[in-house]
Structures are given as C-alpha cells and as structure tokens.
Amino acid sequence: MKIVYLIVLTVSLMFAMLGVPKLSPDASVDMKRELDDVARVGSVVVDGDVCQKIVTQRAKEFLFAKDPRDEFLAGDNYDVDDVAFNTVKKTLARLSHLSSFPADVNLWMPIEGHPGKIQLVIRNKNEMSQFWNWGELYGDMVPQMETALKTEQRVTVTSKPGWISVLAPVHNSLGDVVGLIEAVSRIKVDVHENVK
Amino acid sequence: MAKQAPFLLLLLMVVSGQGLLAADLQALPEFLRSDPFGTIVAPDRSSVDLASSLYDAQHRVMLTGCRGGYVSFQMVVKLPSPGLYTLDVTIPDPANKVQIDLFREWFHFTDSDQHYYPDALIPVRATYNSRLPEPDNRIPLQTAQAFWVDVYIAPDAHPGTRSGSATLKAGAKIITLQIQFTVLASVIPTEDVVTIDHNSYGSSWLAQQFAASYQRDPDHWFESNQFFGLIHAYHRVFYEHRGIFHQLGYGHSGKVGPEFAPALEGSGRAKHIISWSLYDRHYGSLFDGTAFSAGRRGQRPIPFVYLPINPEWPGSYEFWGEAGYEAEFVNVVSEMERHFREKGWTHTNFEVFFNHKKRYKGFPWDGDEVRFPKDLKYFLEYGRLLKKALPPDTPVHFVFRADVSWDMEQQFRILEGVVKLWCAGGDILSFYRDAPKMLRNRDDVIWYYGGPPSVTDSSSAITEFPLRAWLWGVNGYVHWLTISPGEDPWFHFNGGQTALVYSGERFGLTEPIPSIRLKIQRNCLQDLALLDSLKGRKPLDSLRAEAARSYNNSTLDDWWNPRPALADLPSDQWLGSAIEDAASHTQHALRHPAASAWYNVHQYALTLQAEDK
Numbered sequence: 001m002k003i004v005y006l007i008v009l010t011v012s013l014m015f016a017m018l019g020v021p022k023l024s025p026d027a028s029v030d031m032k033r034e035l036d037d038v039a040r041v042g043s044v045v046v047d048g049d050v051c052q053k054i055v056t057q058r059a060k061e062f063l064f065a066k067d068p069r070d071e072f073l074a075g076d077n078y079d080v081d082d083v084a085f086n087t088v089k090k091t092l093a094r095l096s097h098l099s100s101f102p103a104d105v106n107l108w109m110p111i112e113g114h115p116g117k118i119q120l121v122i123r124n125k126n127e128m129s130q131f132w133n134w135g136e137l138y139g140d141m142v143p144q145m146e147t148a149l150k151t152e153q154r155v156t157v158t159s160k161p162g163w164i165s166v167l168a169p170v171h172n173s174l175g176d177v178v179g180l181i182e183a184v185s186r187i188k189v190d191v192h193e194n195v196k
Numbered sequence: 197m198a199k200q201a202p203f204l205l206l207l208l209m210v211v212s213g214q215g216l217l218a219a220d221l222q223a224l225p226e227f228l229r230s231d232p233f234g235t236i237v238a239p240d241r242s243s244v245d246l247a248s249s250l251y252d253a254q255h256r257v258m259l260t261g262c263r264g265g266y267v268s269f270q271m272v273v274k275l276p277s278p279g280l281y282t283l284d285v286t287i288p289d290p291a292n293k294v295q296i297d298l299f300r301e302w303f304h305f306t307d308s309d310q311h312y313y314p315d316a317l318i319p320v321r322a323t324y325n326s327r328l329p330e331p332d333n334r335i336p337l338q339t340a341q342a343f344w345v346d347v348y349i350a351p352d353a354h355p356g357t358r359s360g361s362a363t364l365k366a367g368a369k370i371i372t373l374q375i376q377f378t379v380l381a382s383v384i385p386t387e388d389v390v391t392i393d394h395n396s397y398g399s400s401w402l403a404q405q406f407a408a409s410y411q412r413d414p415d416h417w418f419e420s421n422q423f424f425g426l427i428h429a430y431h432r433v434f435y436e437h438r439g440i441f442h443q444l445g446y447g448h449s450g451k452v453g454p455e456f457a458p459a460l461e462g463s464g465r466a467k468h469i470i471s472w473s474l475y476d477r478h479y480g481s482l483f484d485g486t487a488f489s490a491g492r493r494g495q496r497p498i499p500f501v502y503l504p505i506n507p508e509w510p511g512s513y514e515f516w517g518e519a520g521y522e523a524e525f526v527n528v529v530s531e532m533e534r535h536f537r538e539k540g541w542t543h544t545n546f547e548v549f550f551n552h553k554k555r556y557k558g559f560p561w562d563g564d565e566v567r568f569p570k571d572l573k574y575f576l577e578y579g580r581l582l583k584k585a586l587p588p589d590t591p592v593h594f595v596f597r598a599d600v601s602w603d604m605e606q607q608f609r610i611l612e613g614v615v616k617l618w619c620a621g622g623d624i625l626s627f628y629r630d631a632p633k634m635l636r637n638r639d640d641v642i643w644y645y646g647g648p649p650s651v652t653d654s655s656s657a658i659t660e661f662p663l664r665a666w667l668w669g670v671n672g673y674v675h676w677l678t679i680s681p682g683e684d685p686w687f688h689f690n691g692g693q694t695a696l697v698y699s700g701e702r703f704g705l706t707e708p709i710p711s712i713r714l715k716i717q718r719n720c721l722q723d724l725a726l727l728d729s730l731k732g733r734k735p736l737d738s739l740r741a742e743a744a745r746s747y748n749n750s751t752l753d754d755w756w757n758p759r760p761a762l763a764d765l766p767s768d769q770w771l772g773s774a775i776e777d778a779a780s781h782t783q784h785a786l787r788h789p790a791a792s793a794w795y796n797v798h799q800y801a802l803t804l805q806a807e808d809k
Contacts, residue, residue: 069772073771078555080554080560094514125450127449191418192418195445195452
C-alpha cells in the first residue's frame, strides 16, 4: 500500500513539476467555488467610497474626448488619485490570496453619464481579466456585468474557454452599487501572456 | 556626349523597367530598391541618377570600402520570360579577409499602396540557382529578382584592389559584370558614436513567429534550448548590425516572464531568490559575451539590459509604503547585485526602468513618459531604495533609466543624481538644445526614441535617426519596437514600422533574418563612426554641418526647434497637438529625405578618408 501511495505521490509531483495542469471538471468547480468566496468577501470589504475617489475629474472629462490630431488625447489625460488607488489595490491584492491558485481581483466601474459603458480601474499582478481588451480605457458593459450591477448578486462568467470570473458588486456608504470586482483565474495560466 | 550615352540608356531602362528583350544583370547602389518587375520603387525614384554610380567607363562595378566593415550593393537579375537562372557573385581573396554575404530580397506586397517593396533578406549561397517568377514569393508576372550583396572587409585585410565578378546564366545567355573592389587603409572604429537600440516586449511573440518550433513542444518550449538560442540569435543579428537589443520582461501591471527574473519565494523579510536557473540560461552568455563568439564583431558582453524590477517586483505592491516593501526590494536587489558580482558580470548596465502607464490600470503613477509632476515622488523613493540595496563600491553597473517626454525638462532637474540614463521623446527634446550637453557633462546617458520608417519611405529614411543623434550630440537612439512585422508580412505587409528583422522560419532557418533597412542603418553607423573619428583633424561641428548639408541641404539649426511658449507651462497643461505644432519646423525641414541622402554623406566620409591619407 505504501508503494502504491509513493507511486501516486511521485506521479503527482512529476505533473506538478512539469507544469502541465490537467484539471478535472471537479477542479474547475473547485476554482469557481473559491473565486466565488473571494468575490463574496470582496463585495463586503472593498470600500466603494474610496473607489469613487480613484479616477480624477480631469480623467473623466477627457475619457471620451477625440481630436483627429491627437489620437492619445484621452489616455494622456488619464489620471488617478494615488492614495485612493493604492488603498483599494492593496485590498484587492490581499483578496486574491484567499484563493489557492493564481488569481487576480480587478475593479470595474460604470461611467457616469454613459450607460452601457464601463471602465477597468485597477488590474493586478497576474494581468488576468476575462473582459478587458488590452489597452482600452473603457469598453462596453457585458450583460453579466449589468446583471451583477442591477441585481447586486454575484455572477459567474465562463464565456472564454478556460477562464473563470466571478463578478460581485461594490457598495458605497449610501448603499449604492458603484462598481464591480472581478475575481478571475484561468484553468491553465499562461505565464507569458501580457508580458508586454 | 558619346561617353554618356550608355549611362543614359541604362538610366532610361532603370526608370522604366521596360525594354527587356533578353536576360540582364544590373548592379544597383544600396539606396535604389527594385520592385519585382525591374522598376525602381517610387520612394527611391527621385534619386534614380544614382543607378549609374557604381559603374566606370568600362562598365565595371567599382566598389570602395574601409576595413572593419561592410560595403553593400544590389544585383538585379532580369529575365524577359519565366525561366531558370544562376547567379554567382565572387570577389576572390586568398586570405579570406574579404567575404561576400548574398541575400535574396523578399518582395513584400503592402496593402496600403498595393505595391511591392523589397525588405526581408534571405541568406543564400554566393552561387544561387532559382527561377523567375520566384516560386515562394508568388508574384505571377515577376521578371526581376533583386539580391543584396554585403562585402565584409576584415580589419586586418590588406589595402588594395581586388577583382571579382557577378555572373548570370539564364538559358544559353551568360552575362558577366566585372567588379573592382578597393580596400582603403582606414579602419572603421569598432565603437559606435551613437548606440542604436532595438526594443521589444516580452517573448510570447517568439512562439508566434517561430510557430513550427513552438508547436513541437508547446508545454516546454519556453524553457528549451531552442527558445534561449532564439533569443540569443536576436541579440546577435542586431549586434552584427552595430546595434543592441532590449527585451522588456514585465507587463504594465507587473507580471514578470519567468525567463526575465530569478525565481522568488517568501514574503516580507523572508522574501529571497530561490533559483537563477532560467535567468542565467537567458542572460549568462549575453553578460559574458560568449553568445557572440562566432560572429565577425567578436565576443562582447551586451552593454545594456532591462532588469525585471517594477512596482510589483521584487517588492509586492500590496506592501507599498510599508517596511515589508522596503525589505523585499532591498533584500532581493542586494542578492542580485551579489550574484552579478560573483559571476563577473560587470560590463553590462543593468537598467532599473519603469515602463508602466496609469492608463493601463496597474499602478497609480506613470513610470513611462511622466505627464503629471506629482508622479516624480515615486522615482525619488525608488532611487532611495536602490541606493540602500547596493554597496556603494559595487563594480556592478545598476543604472536608473527613465523614458521621458512631457515633463523631461523638470525631470532632468528634479531627478538629477537619481536617473542616469534618459530616453527622451525626439519631438520634445528638440525644444531643449542645451540638454544633451548638460546631461552628458554630469555623466548621464541620453538617448532619444522613435520608430522605424516604413518600407514605403525612401531607402535613406532609416538613416535620419542615427544622423540626428550624432548631430544632436546624444548618446543613442531607440527604435521602440523592431521585431513585430505584423500578421502576414510576406503577402499583406503593413509597412514594417515596428520591425527591422523577420522570422527566418519560412525559409527553414531557426533564427531571425535582417532587412534592407537594417543593413542601410548599419552602413550609416559605419560612416558616422568614421566621420566622428576625424574630429581631431576637423572641428566636430564642421563635420556635422557638412554631413547635414550633404544629407538634405539642411543646416544644424534645422535639426532643432525653437523653445515654444508651452515649454514654460506645467507639462500636465500641454496638448499633444500643440507639441506637434511646436515641432513643425524640424518636421518640415527634414521631411522625406531622398534615397540619395545617405549616399551623399557616405561620399563625404570617403572623401575625408582619402584626404586623410
């Protein structure tokens, strides 16, 4: 029996060392559950009032500005309050430690006066998001985001093969939903993706 | 007039690409690019009078070069109808100090203007057999194939003239061009007067461009010898063309590619390096120079490299501003310094460089191109941490680098003594004529940056950047992206403004292949090194002024812009369009250099060499 145990252990270690995660459907279910836990806790501890202070008024004013002679006008004027940003980012980073696998917790916020649009406000170190198109300042809100914002319920999204995101609402002190956190991971992490 | 008649006929044929009744072989200077039908491409056509510049009265191809460098020209094979041919180019040298590298030019179809341009250079044997149309280039009515010829002259080659030939065999027809190759006594300095950097980001692009190699073992490819060999091959191709290569190893939110950093373990004061394995496989032969031992320029450590340091590495950003961040940063950077010192890696500048921008949502301050002065406090803090991490007498060269644009004038002042390597946006640096001298006087290094020209620009366009660097008195120039030729560079080319090399995989090669633009840039750097070496005999400003005049009839003043009023405003009040307006003088004065622009500077450099003897 000990021999069988040692063989199983050795094979498991070999797979782990080779970095070839062949996760079973159960593993995917476990990941969803863990990410849901992260999102649930995050929905409670992320401070919506601080989140609302992150993007500066100037950045908001330029967000949709266009100038045919200046294609980077909006990006060049994007600015944040670094104290608020750091406060929330640290919270998001710590939330990601609740999962037993590499995960990120990102902050998304709707854009006042622009229904249907949403912007990613904070990303994290694994550079994972199921919804962000690399480089964009803002984008269209996917239906699952609208659902999470309206129902104030957590929503699990697996639209992209191999990706799992759990969206959860962020509240301010008035009880308003001011944003979403995205607890996200991948079945197979690509260590080279987004190193650019 | 009778003497000129053959040249006029040749000129007419070159311009029109017509009148071809039989096979033909033509030598062209490096600056006139042919299309697949034998016509000079439109951007080079205004300099078509150079077509006869290689020939003497006996229709011999006359070439002259200095030792320790290259002389380049092109051969164009023309066939009136589809068929087989053999091209042979030779310049015999018993001592093998004069060597020929022959490349077939790939004709890229550019979607923007629906024309063909040659750029990628496929290495071929000096005796090349093929047919027209060239099968893999798939141009149905192709009647001409261009070849790039590099003639390398070793530094210890004997000066004098050698005879060679280029021979075309097509059916029963044999055409031979005699070549007279003169080696001057002058030796091109090994050191360049301007460092030309070729930048890139990450390494996932390697798997895309060498997909067949990657697909053979996708799970382990990024740890394979093929992968590291490929990275070294990219360093080599740029080094052999008198350039350097940078690969940034982290993303805008701090994710570090495993081959760009030692592996870490632990947290807070317990954080430490647990493995150098991938890092040393990546960089070991680059830092000791052995990666270059087989090349013509010899073994040499790379002069610059990005470190993986960013706000999320080695310090975890969740501890930013706390004792834990400082402990993680200082301890790990100290370990790195010790490792580099013990390995003897003391000839490379290890760059602490922040590339992130707040618009990419990873961090709340701009590391790259600071717009908002409030962000500078982060630079000062990293300067403090770095100082704490490094022994004051370390022989390892850690250098804090900043890429600056909007706020550069303030940064030069506020970050004095912290940042030692500046990479400045060219348009804005052009407002500050005194800056290069001021920075160099305090032993800072100053580069400026931009991007490669398109193949649809004139052949000499690539030379504007090194020339400008030399005229400005800065240390170097950075092409911001040079390895990304687009999804289909071969048949639907985007022009190549983010590429100066291509994957050789299509041609059975396990390394990158160079481009015409890279070759012309290298030859330009040779000339600049030569010109600068004469500054003991002629005032440097006089050399610069004459080079500028030869290039495009410009004065040294034309290469600078007057300081605009906006320079006195806080940088966060500037607009991009206002910068463009303020830089309009140079943009207008230096627009569209002719293909002959660098030819003229080269001739000036050669004339001075002759005068020197």
